[in-house]
Amino acid sequence: MKITLNNNPETLDSDKLTVSELLKVKNYTFKMLIIKINGKLIMKGDYDSALIGNGDDVQVLHLISGG
Amino acid sequence: MTFEEIRKKLSGKKVGIAGAGGLGSNCAVALARVGTGSLVIADFDVVSESNLNRQYYFKDQVGTPKVTALAENIRRIDPSVKVAGHNLRLTKENIPLIFGDCDVIVEAFDLADQKELLIETVLTVFPDKPLVIGLGMAGWGNNDTIHCRRVDNLYICGDEVSEIRPDLPPIAPRVGMVANMQANVVVELLLK
Numbered sequence: 001m002k003i004t005l006n007n008n009p010e011t012l013d014s015d016k017l018t019v020s021e022l023l024k025v026k027n028y029t030f031k032m033l034i035i036k037i038n039g040k041l042i043m044k045g046d047y048d049s050a051l052i053g054n055g056d057d058v059q060v061l062h063l064i065s066g067g
Numbered sequence: 068m069t070f071e072e073i074r075k076k077l078s079g080k081k082v083g084i085a086g087a088g089g090l091g092s093n094c095a096v097a098l099a100r101v102g103t104g105s106l107v108i109a110d111f112d113v114v115s116e117s118n119l120n121r122q123y124y125f126k127d128q129v130g131t132p133k134v135t136a137l138a139e140n141i142r143r144i145d146p147s148v149k150v151a152g153h154n155l156r157l158t159k160e161n162i163p164l165i166f167g168d169c170d171v172i173v174e175a176f177d178l179a180d181q182k183e184l185l186i187e188t189v190l191t192v193f194p195d196k197p198l199v200i201g202l203g204m205a206g207w208g209n210n211d212t213i214h215c216r217r218v219d220n221l222y223i224c225g226d227e228v229s230e231i232r233p234d235l236p237p238i239a240p241r242v243g244m245v246a247n248m249q250a251n252v253v254v255e256l257l258l259k
Contacts, residue, residue: 032179034186039219041190059218063186064230066205066237067090067177 032063074102083169091175092123093246
């Protein structure tokens, strides 16, 4: 499938992925994240069930300390 | 727009600031200087010696709650700016109550888990309210890596990569840049 990940086109082998699977595929190991699929916030507890499909716009924001 | 027109427009606005550390204190001062009518500031901490390398406090304020010290500093800049200081730890439950009537919310925490709590709560409870966050400003130099981008109603200011470490502390120049960049986004939104 083809998705947009952080504003960049991305082609993935699977037809559907959960958020957790996408994080694994992309090697995103950060603990603190904000994730949106097509503008909708995905809560941390839903990472294993929320599905990403062809054409989806996914934003993954890595939260880092400092301020 | 003349400065008088800017002040007039901003005088009717209310901005929420979550955290009164390096980002929050500097952002609040910038917003106060341009005449933002009302600031709602929340922080549970007191001013410590180690804060003075970047936060808008003075040596004789060490030990004072940050919201008290910041309200006093803003009063000395412009007593017409209303400051509502909340000396408490922000939670999922109190964030909507404290910032519910703000036109814009500024995320100005230092720790990633606090940032996550605030962003998740605001995006859930107030999906239409602009939220301006600071992300990545440790160290020094690298002016050109600091940027601002928008994801829906979320505005991200910072370099998004420089996390604080013992050998990469947050210090005044870059923290102030991001804090003022956040204030600049707030002003842009409020003057629309």
